[in-house]
Amino acid sequence: MTARLTATDLRVTLGPNEVLKGVSIELHAGEVHALIGPNGSGKSTLMRCLAGILRPKGAVQLDGRAIAHLAPRERARVLAFMPQRPDAPPGLCVRELVELGRFPHRGRCPAAHHDTTVCACMERCGVETLCERSTATLSGGELQRAFLAMALAQDPSVLLLDEPVSALDVGHQLDALALLRELTHERDLAAAVVLHDLNLTSRFADRVTLLHAGEVLATGAPSDVLTSAHVERAFGVRVLPPDERTLRFQK
Amino acid sequence: MRFGALACVLILLTVGGIAASLALGSVRIALPDVLHALTDAEPQTPEAKARRTIVYDLRLPRALLAATVGGALAVSGTLLQGVMRNPLAAPNIVGLTAGAGLAATIVLALRHDAINALPPCAFVGAIGAGLVVYALSIHPTQGASPVRMVLAGVAVTAVLTAITTLLMVLNPTSVQSVVLWMSGTLNGLMWRELWATLPYIVVATVAALALARPLDLLQLGDDHARSLGVRVEPVRFGTVALAAVLCGAAVSVAGMIGFVGLVVPHLLRFIVGPKHLTLIIASALGGAALLVLADLAARTIRGDQGELPAGILTALLGGPYFIFLLHRARLIR
Numbered sequence: 001m002t003a004r005l006t007a008t009d010l011r012v013t014l015g016p017n018e019v020l021k022g023v024s025i026e027l028h029a030g031e032v033h034a035l036i037g038p039n040g041s042g043k044s045t046l047m048r049c050l051a052g053i054l055r056p057k058g059a060v061q062l063d064g065r066a067i068a069h070l071a072p073r074e075r076a077r078v079l080a081f082m083p084q085r086p087d088a089p090p091g092l093c094v095r096e097l098v099e100l101g102r103f104p105h106r107g108r109c110p111a112a113h114h115d116t117t118v119c120a121c122m123e124r125c126g127v128e129t130l131c132e133r134s135t136a137t138l139s140g141g142e143l144q145r146a147f148l149a150m151a152l153a154q155d156p157s158v159l160l161l162d163e164p165v166s167a168l169d170v171g172h173q174l175d176a177l178a179l180l181r182e183l184t185h186e187r188d189l190a191a192a193v194v195l196h197d198l199n200l201t202s203r204f205a206d207r208v209t210l211l212h213a214g215e216v217l218a219t220g221a222p223s224d225v226l227t228s229a230h231v232e233r234a235f236g237v238r239v240l241p242p243d244e245r246t247l248r249f250q251k
Numbered sequence: 252m253r254f255g256a257l258a259c260v261l262i263l264l265t266v267g268g269i270a271a272s273l274a275l276g277s278v279r280i281a282l283p284d285v286l287h288a289l290t291d292a293e294p295q296t297p298e299a300k301a302r303r304t305i306v307y308d309l310r311l312p313r314a315l316l317a318a319t320v321g322g323a324l325a326v327s328g329t330l331l332q333g334v335m336r337n338p339l340a341a342p343n344i345v346g347l348t349a350g351a352g353l354a355a356t357i358v359l360a361l362r363h364d365a366i367n368a369l370p371p372c373a374f375v376g377a378i379g380a381g382l383v384v385y386a387l388s389i390h391p392t393q394g395a396s397p398v399r400m401v402l403a404g405v406a407v408t409a410v411l412t413a414i415t416t417l418l419m420v421l422n423p424t425s426v427q428s429v430v431l432w433m434s435g436t437l438n439g440l441m442w443r444e445l446w447a448t449l450p451y452i453v454v455a456t457v458a459a460l461a462l463a464r465p466l467d468l469l470q471l472g473d474d475h476a477r478s479l480g481v482r483v484e485p486v487r488f489g490t491v492a493l494a495a496v497l498c499g500a501a502v503s504v505a506g507m508i509g510f511v512g513l514v515v516p517h518l519l520r521f522i523v524g525p526k527h528l529t530l531i532i533a534s535a536l537g538g539a540a541l542l543v544l545a546d547l548a549a550r551t552i553r554g555d556q557g558e559l560p561a562g563i564l565t566a567l568l569g570g571p572y573f574i575f576l577l578h579r580a581r582l583i584r
Contacts (some may be wrong), residue, residue, distance in 0.1 A: 023337035048474065051474075051477075052477075052478070052480050053474050053477050053478060071480075072480040072481065073475065073480035074480075075480065076478060076479050077480075079478070080478070081474075081475070082475075083472065083474045083475050083478075085470065086471065086475055087470070087471055087472045087475070088471075089467070089470030089525055090470075090525065091520065091524050091525035092470075092524070092525060092526075096524075100467060100471065100479065103464060103465075103468055103479050103480060103481070104479060106464065106481040113429030127502055133318060151512070154479070226422055247384065
């Protein structure tokens, strides 16, 4: 399995707090890698380091090259990042929003190619019928799919999504993560996604990293990481066996 | 299509306004005579010579300057609203015109007959204020942020305006010249002023077009824009610098013409949308049309009793619009 993005011994200090204390992680092609952990455990900071937005101590390598040495547009042609609660610029329609994802490729291919890519990405994410709608009129689920189409328009091989489903209802969460999983396998993407729902994590992730207080508590297959001992230690809760009151969902 | 139609309307308004500016005024000249005065470089009769002087030497450079200054202020406002991600950003709100005003006041306080030194000093004052606002908005680890920029701009405006007022109180002899300059007028401007400012404005506007796409991406937020390959800090600095150059060039010859930079980008954003490439072009055309028409009105509205400063008219138009904006913002919230 090829590691597309490798981070080694990342350390970040924000003000008086050491937010990451020597975190290492590998993202592999064709895998959905879930980052989980309690609030303040360093998930979003780690995502920003992996995206090349924060410059931590330690090394982040994208396809074997130090990410800090890549030109911003060169990096953006390989790696797409969707922040927590992305801002939709007021007044833009969905097509214009998705077109912004082509910025790193502008000047490198003909305009017709940009149009074809934008249409294909909107179609793949199911927003082609909304293409002339203002982003202000979209529901949370539609907006999230539009942003995913924008990230895909970058034509990346690494996709980083920070809490993409936190604001969605359970149906849209299942839809969004199923789509992410399909895209990851079909395009051989290395995807990292920050999740809070442990059930969704076990269902959709190929690999999981559990962060706790800026350190990796466990990493590996979901069944190895999502154990009672790890969850109880990281989140400070007791894990109870499922009973008749537990709701399970499927689409 | 919508943009094309709008551009045609704005160009027609500007050209029509310039044509009307050449014909109307204390001396009315028929349009055929205006055309004749423009094309005949060496008139023979005294009447034709007088018409040539009025049309070609006085009214034409003034009308062209109104178009240039209006366009520059509107593009400056578009850039500031884009980079600060704030609909209320404008050259006169975030300190640029206040910088020009203070520089002009210092010059007039030192020598109250130093009218010729006003344009370059006001130009430097606007750019200096832009740099100060940018420097104050930089956080040691996070760079400049849009919110800090707006707040720094408002604070800089307050301080510069207070110093300007203090200087005027301490130097009452310079007050009249300063007030006249501050009211914003295109009266008495000639070809010399046009050629002095046009290169800055043309170059800065073309450079602004090159920043249009990165500015679109900045609207996504800094992290998202960075992840898409935008060099956020250089784009932000370049945009503020271009806005300061445009505002400085405009204010240096025309004084403090308010609200063009706020009103025009807003009006046009409703029509052409938020993408900066079309918005910058539309703002240049819209600002030109607005100030040409405002100056025409300022020159002719009082008949033979003299003219009003165009800045007063644009502020009278802009003030109610500003209130409308506040009202609209409250409705949205």
